[in-house]
Amino acid sequence: MLNANIDTDVIMPKQFLKGIDRTGLDKGVFFDQRFRADGQPNPDFVLNQPAYAGAKFLLTGPNFGCGSSREHAVWGLYQLGIRALIGTSFAGIFFDNCMRNGVLIALVDEAQLRQIMTHDTLGKDLKLTIDLPHQEIRIEEKEAIRFEIDQLRKNVLIEGLDPIGSTLQHKDAILNFEKRHLAENPWLA
């Protein structure tokens, strides 16, 4: 998925946004490209090609996930089995949504991305592993590519913390802040 600016409308089209729960969204991922008009899988689409079936990682183009805030896009990717996206830049809301749902975003630079893309086993039996604690993508357990992720998100992914629970540990700080803030800006009360 290496084009620039692949947006969340394309990742998860509108007809899959109509539920009130998170289920069944794997079907919707890249729907218009993954399936033909008659409902059959489109053989030209990359994830339908045998070499990429069951892929866990996606290589992505710049500004991946731009556009709508719909978290459905990320729920769908996760349900389809995608556990990490490797790319040079991601849209802000989408980035946060991924990190909130156990989809790792591994930020690499262009040269590193090209190193994976041009690997001669890509599309055959390329084996990529991601070592989150060491922030490394390993190609065939031989080459290692360092990726960027900030510590806070890394911890959340590794420890699977409940972010709301963590924030509520600062409950008193929030209450104090709120009291002062509303006193200073009484029109907000």
Add this chain to the structure above:
Amino acid sequence: MKTRTLYDKLIDSHSVKTLDNDGHVLLYVDRHVINEYTSPQAFSGLRQHNRDVWRPSTTLAVVDHVNSTEPNRTDFSESESGARQMKYLAENCDRFGIELFDLLDKRQGIEHVVAPEQGFVLPGMVIAAGDSHTTTYGALGAFGFGIGTSEIEHLLATQTLVYKRLKTMRVTIDGTLGLGVTSKDLVMAVIKKIGASGATGYAVEFAGSTIADLSVESRMTICNMAVEAGARGAFMAPDEKVLAYIQSKPRAPRGSLWSQAVAKWMTLKTDEGAQFDREVHLSAEAVEPMISWGISPDQADIISGFVPSPNTTYGDHQNAAIERALEYMGLEPGTNFEDIEITHAFIGSCTNSRIEDLRQVAAVLAGRKIANGVRGIIVPGSSLVRQQADEEGLVDIFKSAGFEWRQSGCSLCLAMNEDILLPEERCASSTNRNFEGRQGAGARTHLMSPAMVAAAAVSGRLKDVRKLKPK
């Protein structure tokens, strides 16, 4: 003291706590707007964990994305899924004590039109909503940004978000806009200049004499669409115009609270000499009416241009991306934009559906008729805008021209309700996104200003509104 940008001030004044050395803070959020389609799972999360809403009075719920826009709509929904989302929103608002503008409320409308219209958005506020166009509120000197559903849940439960500071960009626009050139053209020109990811990772402040000259509603169009360049927050320092705009709104502070607030709001500006990570300059005189030709908002150009060739590099877009765009849009390289025929003309969306937009549309449509073969649809941004357009006599003009005059909602901006285009239909649209499938699978969208949509509607093809013969 250290000089600070407006962004620094807004974030500093809302930081409950610094969380690390990477720029993460616990950010206090003053107001929260929710809709029916990105909130359900957030409420389910709260229910599941038996959590309450921290401060329900700070959240406003509006039905806008899935509802019908039929002129004689009732609260019965043809669509089972839409009905379920609306019902669940109502249940949640009831259970958690959140105010709701439901479908038949006379204040109902698109969330980003409704919130400013109600005075729910005030300068200096930090506001989040489960919708990317929350950036709109920046036109009032607030800091608005979009969040996903997990963050909605987090915000409801804690009144805060774990937030990472962005880089800062200032876009300065000076000079006078030409006749027939609008703030929509301006923001499209900015997006073309910096690219669809030009502001990814940035909070963008707009400044300069052109911005100062614009009305508050026109400024909203700019902040709204800045997200199409990737901006996670776009804002302008509040000025007298903003005060005048807010003062007439139902929820504006009154009496001594008003003067206290104004004194504070007037300090909301970037300090002289404060540094931005990136500065962009644009001259308003150089801007002309814009249209998009591709499937990304930066694939856009001045109306007097023509469809590019796939063998060129276009901004960030390489050959393959241009080829794909042309294929999807069904366009031949070299075609003059003004020779592109349309089947639909749509006026609506949180970008351009306020009363000033409708006045501009009426000015073009007065005494004219929609071209044969074109379906014209106008969906006002809110039910109050709808009422005002009626009172001002605009509706008669729309109807005589042959436009459908609908009820408020997102409608064809994202086509989640029954308003949806068929494959290969081609729409001149006052909306903000020309993504593949945005207005319907295979449907083709050309973004432009409301006046340009009206010009296209009466011409049957894309048209420079300045070239219409005077009536």
